[in-house]
Amino acid sequence: MPEIIYESPEFSLLPPKINLAETILHRGLATPGHPLFIDPNTDKSYDIVALRHITGRVAHLLRSEYGIKKGDVVGVYSMNQALMTAMYLGCISIGAIVSPLAMTYVAGEVRHALITAGIKKLFAQKHLRSNVEGALSMGPADAEEETDRLTVTMKDVIDIDQFLLSADTPGPTVFPITLTVEELEEKPSFLCFSSGTTGKFKAVMLSQSNVASDVMMSVGIAPFMYNQQTQLMMLPQSHIFGLVMVLMCAPYTGCKVVVMQKFVLETYIDYIIKYGVTSLMTVPPVLVLLAKHPYVVEKRDEISKTLRSINSGAAPLSRQLADAVKRNLPNTTIIQGYGLTETAPTSHLTKLNRPDEKVSKVGFLMAHQQARLIDEDGNDVPKGHAGELCIRGPNVFLGYYRNPKANEAAFLPGRWFRTGDIAMVDEDNYWSIVDRAKELIKSKGHQVAPAELEDLLLSHPDVNDSAVIGIYNEDEATEYPRAYVVLKPGSAAAANPSIICDFVASKVARHKQLWGGVVVIDAIPKSVSGKILRRQLRERKGDKAFYSAKVKAKL
Template sequence: MSKFDIERFCANIQKHKITFAYVVPPVILLLGKHPVVDKYDLSSLRMMNSGAAPLTPELVEAVYKRLNVPIKQGYGLSETSPTTHTQPWEEWDKTIGSVGRLLPNQTAKYMSSEEKEVPVGEVGELWIKGPNVFLGYHNNPEGTKNALTEDGYFKTGDVGYQDKDGNFYITDRVKELIKYKGFQVAPAELEGLLISHPKINDVAVVGVYNKEQATEVPRAYIVPVPGVEASQATADDIMVWLHGKIANHKRLRGGVRFVDEVPKSASGKILRRVLKVRAQEEQERGQKAKL
């Protein structure tokens, strides 16, 4: 396909009896929520592999419940040639949400903001070392210096943790973490919970600065399911539902905004900078209105 279209995607699977598909989280989202999927026979699919952005357990479980198709994940970056982790097929349902185990000839560790290795189960930035790691950025010595340690580890910029069985989890990007009064809030975690709400078709969470509290607060930009009213009552209902599932510091203190679509790159990554610009413009309009 010259570009992605959910109906053509499903039609091609049905017509050609596709057995394996490489996908990104927005495709998984559509397979779990879009009504057109029910028109097609996707029973030839034996497995899907997701990459490019974090995939939450809620999305995996929703699609499996609807289509009975297992979904496994992998992980890697251009700087690592690219794949560094993958889930074994037979373990997809035992470690849902994991990007799998480290592939051979590499070492990896999760590091704190003070650049100290954190123990198993604790969250940190993933560092990777191996013959697959790049030598540096072309004509960018400063970027290379910031990305590579003296002993050869590449700082991925991705946040996550490792379990006791050696399964790795990626929860968000270091730069995308919301800093609320000293606490770190991962947008992808909140998005994973919100997308399972029956009134939500798509969602993105960003941090917006709150002058009164002198800190960032999480705000959700939500695409409602067709027919659902984009009202304050709907927003309140969603927030009450979410707040019953999360710690106090993760609450949507920046509120809910309804949008027609969530801006994303071709690979499915949420373009949070676009939403941050929108939030800034909303804030400036609000200030002018008060004047």
């Protein structure tokens, strides 16, 4: 069967063939005097002139004091920082490679990151040093890492807070160096770690051209990032969503960003009000709070004075949740996008003028990208049918660092990247993500998408959060959908969880019913980007499941 290739209806310029740091800091729309990044702890702000200077100082200090050269890997292990753009682009300026570590990593994960990326120097906050010490004190590399070794000692761990303070001073600077087209397009500039929802995380190689292309493609369709807007950044700066869509896009467009070190809901709401935040980039778990939390309800009139748009990403957003937020914050337009670390990150984005019926869709394929939808045998499926999404374009990553086995599985001939996500496209070129291919439940000969049942569960007034996995039943030789739910204390469902089974049974086909029962837990395990960690749910033992007598009778 011939390939069915979808082209983007959008247009954007492609980036110039120059250093990414020069593109962001010297070729963008930011104007002197206009704040770009604000530290709410000190109320200190940095405009484009200050950001250029500090970035140049970072580059100079890396080269002169720490011996960082082109191609060296610099690790960053920190909470959010107002000057993180300067840290990252200072490395990029001299042709070094940035490898951000999530601040939530524990010692074993730090060790795996240090080995996988081959980090030469690690810039870390003081309160995280104990995790680094633990990582460096562990035994020899395991079989999976037997060809690699730790390349750092504690002497190579630098206090990032003190380093950035020293960079925010007068002194010599370095302008972004000139790189060849080959270096821009075929050499890594970022080694970002995949979310690690299955197995050990991998280092994703993104070139300067990958990131610059995604910036140009995103800002062409994203007016919520323009210079008249004010963003509140709670997204982890180590995660590709925040790294590119805020840290790179904002200084290029001139958008003001208030940087939170870590997410605390009450503080988040207070900052929206204090700084007149107009737009949010966030994830569905935060939207659950915006829809239901009493503090948001209390402050919604003050929030609504300035907040006009919310862009959700990193995990699927259901119509029910979007509608719930809209009821609480009626002045906001809620949209969502889609992407992966491997697409730097955005491959699909919704415009602010999207029709209401498109709220649960992830928008248009971004400019300069192509897409295919394939079945389990690798054949292209007709339009209107769901299939695994494959993407090709200037933002698609180079491959996984030092991992040929993973690279072989990731790409089809023609450099088509297999996302592992099941998608559909409608007649208006709006795309929707059905679910992860590997997370589909095979129930009674049918495929069941967990996201569909999770959206339905969230529409129940007693359910605060939910996740669905498949539980294998040997007698039936099939998987049963099982729901894990967080219930409102004192609710009817909290007293009798089996009513959740009856609720779902009244809404879905037989094969989608909760044959595996309902398990009540305190919190759904999720990654920092909001993705449900289903593997952790599968590994749980001894859970008490509640079943509906009506549903059980149908088995």
